[in-house]
Amino acid sequence: MxxxxxxxxxxxxxxxxxxxxxxxxxxxxxxxxxxxxxxxxxxxxxxxxVGLIWCQSKFAHLPDYASLAFLSARLFPELSRELSEVSGLEIPVNYRGGLIPCLGEEEYSSRADYIDRLRQVLEEYPGEMISRSQLERKLPAITFGPEVTGAAWCEADGIIDPxxxxxxxxxxxxxxxxxxxxxxxxxxxxxxxxxxxxxxxxxxxxxxxxxxxxxxxxxxxxxxxxxxxxVHADKGQVLLVERLPQVMPIPMLGVTQTFGGTVIIGFRHEYVGHDTQVVPSAVASEGQWAIRVWPALGKRRLIRTWSGLRVMPKxxxxxxxxxxxxxxxxxxxxxxxxxxxxxxxxxxxxxxxxxxxxxxxxxxxxxxxxxxx
Amino acid sequence: MNRRTDLLVIGAGPAGLAAAVSARDCGLEVTLIDEQAAPGGQLFRNIESPLGQQALQARERAQGMELVRAFRASGAAYCPKTTIWGLEPGRVSCTLEGVPATLEASAIIVAPGAMERPVPFPGWTLPGVMGAGGADILLRSGGTLDKDPAAPVVLAGNGPLLLLLAGHLLQAGVKIVAWLDTGCWSQRLRALPLMPAAALDPAYLNKGVKMALQVLKGKIPLIRGVSDIRALGEGQLEQVSYRKRGKRYLLGAATLLRHEGIIPRTHILNSLRIEHHWDRVQRYWYPLLDQDGATSIAGLFLAGDAGYVHGGDASQLKGSMSGVAAARYLGVISKEEAADRSAAPRKQLQTMRISRGYLRHLFAPHPQLFKVPDETMVCRCECVTAGEIRKAVAEGCTEVNEVKLFSRCGMGPCQGRMCGPALAEITAAACSTGVESVGSLRIRQPFRPVSLENYCDLHHPLPDQQP
Amino acid sequence: MSTPLTTTTVRILFEGQELEVPAGISVAAAVAGYAHPGHTCKHPVDGSGRAPFCFMGVCFECLMEINGLPDVQSCLVTVEEGMQVRRQPLPESIKL
Missing domain, CATH: 3.50.50.60 (FAD/NAD(P)-binding domain)
Known part of the structure; x- marks a missing residue:
């Protein structure tokens, strides 16, 4: 050398x-x-x-970190406008909030408890639990599965084409x-x-x-x-469903429609070192959850699976x-x-x-x- | 049908059928799965029907019919109309006559064959523009290219299949108004020193000469030295334009059939991260295999043109050899018996490869083939143009998977099957480097779309996690 | 299992038009070779008309609606008596 x-x-x-x-x-x-x-x-x-700008429902035990996400989200619109101008490239982005769907009463109430805790530690929290019918009004083009009881909603969230x-x-x-x-x-x-x-x-x-x-x-x-x-590798595995008409004006966590119309399903966290093999049974469990939330997805075509490693501080x-x-x-x-x-x-x-x-x-x-x- | 067997063969073309027959001969339990409704693959498509038979010359027809007969008699389980979309060592996920299924085997021979090299040009998405291979399949299905069978057809490109197709079209009474030759003469001349070896395989040479004579007799206007082909029309092909010696010409046409050679289908092995090599003359990737088609994954073999394009009869020999190798791998036959069984096909294959060495140069794709204008749509699934690929390179991308991420080229349902070669060539040209150094698209399973519920039902899910 | 091909024919409907085609061929070949429909699909991204290109499962340009099911690669489906085939519907019409 x-x-x-x-x-x-x-x-x-x-x-x-x-x-x-x-x-x-x-x-x-x-x-x-x-x-x-x-x-x-x-x-x-x-x-x-996936490109979620995500503030809600996390880090009740680390309030500063939770606040950092809210702070960054507030800085985002002006930044993405500037980047678009300087680069001359369009950046698809949507600041209309975010949703976490809940299956069953138990999940709904434990999510509600968590948000109550966050509200206490953060003092100010721009989110709340919404009922199934409120969820349906937010995403009227989606027919939700019978188990869906409602969702956690936060107006500070958003999604950007990463x-x-x-x-x-x-x-x-x-x-x-x-x-x-x-x-x-x-x-x-x-x-x-x-x-x-x-x-x-x-x-x-x-x-x-x-x-x-x-x-x-x-x-x-x-x-x-x-x-x-x-810092360790946290393996995620995702499924990609074919392009659909735009039906998700507000992104959902775990089953998210991209700006191109495809739907990315995935939420698993696994600590398996640098292994990036896609495990069909693992992605299948994510797919089954997504179908319970949004049954019509089951008939749509899966076009890819892949995995990636998150960078996770301890x-x-x-x-x-x-x-x-x-x-x-x-x-x-x-x-x-x-x-x-x-x-x-x-x-x-x-x-x-x-x-x-x-x-x-x-x-x-x-x-x-x-x-x- | 057994869901667990000794050997699974994927593909019912010459290689797959021969592999199944030879493995059955060695005493293996064999299941063969294939996308089509009947055995034959692309070369011997519909060979059990008069439609498919009349598309072939006598010698090839006899060969194909004998192979399919031997396969039918072999006792191998046969699953037609089966689409495979997943493969792990020892296991295949597929849709078997409409139902998702998992099949397991101690050994797997993959024989997906070859496909036409997709070459983009302005207007190639217009109805009326097709691959020559596609048109051949149409004819073998008894159909016509246009409502009016006498509507003008233009052939364009360079490759053996074009010769074959021209013969079929003439036979069907189609009016071919021009053959636009895109081959490169300086490359073709390199075939000359290798041509004497063709005498080692007189029957094959004879077949080529026969095809050429048939075309000559048909008096197709042959236009040499053509570049920059464009398809024009409103919602449907109406005209073909091309350049020759700096001048642009225009032809009225209802159908344009383009063919720029045959390349291996590498999706399955690519998704398993098997190492591939680049052929700098034929300009395609081919997998690293041993002489019997064994891959670097134990128990996984590849047979036929998907390993390197040598043609149908060579594929049959490769299939026979891999069937024997699978039996040896499973310990069903001895090393000596395997050598004995493979000796004849191995020798034949060797002769074939020597005698056909000239074809590699004669039908080499033109080095400027992918120098298409910026507005050319390269990725048909995501509507990405050559200009957008070049823009991504100008921004600093130096590798095809990177260009894919920032341009969406190759992100659609075909997974880059149609745009991958062009994406690589255009990226390499824009980076002023060779295709070897810009890589190839990383393929993900499922190879073919499958409904989400079929996929999930088949792969028994792990216990729940939630977002 | 499978039936060897013969010259027997089957009738299918493409956009309501009856086609008599050889048994054993693919839906894409039947539609392209016997109905000559121009386009069989409007591309969801740029709206342009597309038609079968490769006929062997590579290109995904032959997507059509077969017996009510959209997004089918019609070159991989064999014709069957009475089959109802239509052009690929626009994505907006899919019920979600």
Missing amino acids: STTAREHDIIIVGGGISGVALAYGLADRGRQITLLDGPTATDKASRTN LALLRAYKVALTRVGVTTLKTLVHQVEPLAGGGYRLHTATGPLECQQLVLAAGLANRRLANFAIPDLP DSQAIYSRLPGHPGVTLVNTHSAVTLAAFHTRLLADYLLGGELPELARKMTLNRFGFAS
Whole structure:
């Protein structure tokens, strides 16, 4: 390998939604930003995503994290408009709220209890349980199965075409002066006199400051400082049903119509390492649930199954942190990269440049896992 | 019918039928499943009916009828009208006469055959434009290309099937107003040094010469050096335009039949992540197999043109060999017996491959074949144009699966069967690189759409999780 | 199981028009080769008329409604006496 490394100012490793969102947020800070994006064959969580901007019904035990989602969702409309303008690309998006369908009375009441708890811890919560007939009024073109008792509804949710978002970010980056290099980082080496050398598939690169936003690959890249990053692969498996007329003006969790008209079914979480084999019996259980919610789906044609690996921090909460002993390296890991994209772009730049974390994210460093920063 | 058997054969073309016959000969329990209603595959389609028989030359007809007869007599269980949509090692998911079913076997031979290389051009989605192979199937079904059987037909392309089809069309009394030859002469010349070997297989050469003579006798106007073919019309093909030596020409036509060669059908093995190689002359991917068709997955074999296109009679030999190899894999016959049984077909196949080496160059696709204008619809399912593919590349995509994600090319129900080759060629050209380095589309099961409830009913679900 | 092909014929209805076609052929071949209908499907994305292209299960351009069931790859279905075949209905008409 060549020993003459090119010198860079800030390098961001990772061309997924997290990486591009962070890079775009840094673009107007007068720094020279280089983004490194790995080849398609590597794990790419951002590309197996439904695109929900999802705030509701999660993280009652981590109120700050729950609030972060609401905050990011509020920042989204203005961001997606800007990205569309800068990139010249349309980004299909819908901010009409979100629904979680419930089967049976028991599920309905436990969901209701959870939302009550959230309302208590968050003080303000823009969502509620709605009855079956209210659900039917929200999605009048869908005939629900007899077991559907109602749904959880939240007006802050939405859905965005995740590939269009990623594409718009990428094109926008070229317009705001961020350099993107296609290469795979093999290893990060701290240099004695400060700075870092990245050994990549296309030769070495050096930088002063480093942002690791490479999803599961962060475990490998950060291991010069942390041998066991508390982030693991969370396998999801999905079914794709053929294109239908647009009947879901408000997205449902678990069975979601895309902007192209196809329907993605999936919600399983499995901890099986890097295995990405689609298990027919596993996706079948997701399909059967979807048919109970929406029986007409059973007659429609399944055209694909696939699986992907979510990037899951050990406690499910995002990690925004300097690496222990390396103030020049910032690590970002979250499994809600779409929902939090607006937060990442708009409110995280100062932190990446050496400043403080925004108030809501203060407790999201690696300190919570016992690492000293 | 048994749901569990020694050997499952998928496909009732020459390779599948021969595989079933030879495996039965070795004493295996065999089930053969196939999409069509009757055995024969594409080459011997409808061969048990007069319609299918009259479409073939005497030698081929006799060969096909004998093969189907041997298959019918072999005692292999036969499931026609069966669509397979899932395959895991040892297990196949399919719709058997309308009912979803899982079949299990200790060994599986996949013999999906070949398909026409889909080549997009402006207007190719218009009714009236078809693949030559499709038109041939229409004729073998006793139908006509147009309400008026004398309506003008234009043939275009380069490949052996076009010759065959022209013969069939002449026989049916169809008026062929032009044959637009898109072949590349500098490539064809490379076939010359290999041609003397053709004498090793005189019967095959004879067949080719006969086909050519028939076409010559039919006096089809042959127009050489054609490029940039376009189909024009309002809701229906009305005219064909093309370029020759920088000048554009226009022909009135009711039907345009395009053929640019035959490529292996690789969907099943691709979905199982079997390694494939790129043939730089014929410009297609083919799977890595051993000499008997064994894949890198134990107990899974591939036979016939889906492994590499050598033609129907070669497929039959490959099928015989893989049937024997499956019996050997199951330990039913000894190594020596397997070698003994495979010796004759192996030798024949070798001769065939040498004697037909020139075909690879003679019918090589033109290197500029995929240099289509931006407005050309490449993905028929998602209506994605060549321009949109080039735009995705300009934005930084360097691999076909990446282009697919950002352009939707290949995301429809056919899973890139129709656009995959063009997507790869256009991406490679836009990246100024070779097709080998832009990859091939990753195929997902089900291979064919299946109703959600059929899929779920068949795969006994795991205990519930909820969103 | 299957019946070998003979020259016997069956009658099917395409958009109400009776077609007498050889037994054993595919619905796509029967419609394209005997009814000459122009398009058999309006593409849901761009609204253009499409017709069977490959006749061997590859292209998905031959989708039609067969005996009331839409989205059928008609080149993979064998004609049967009395079969009712129609052009692929527009997606908007699907009951969900």
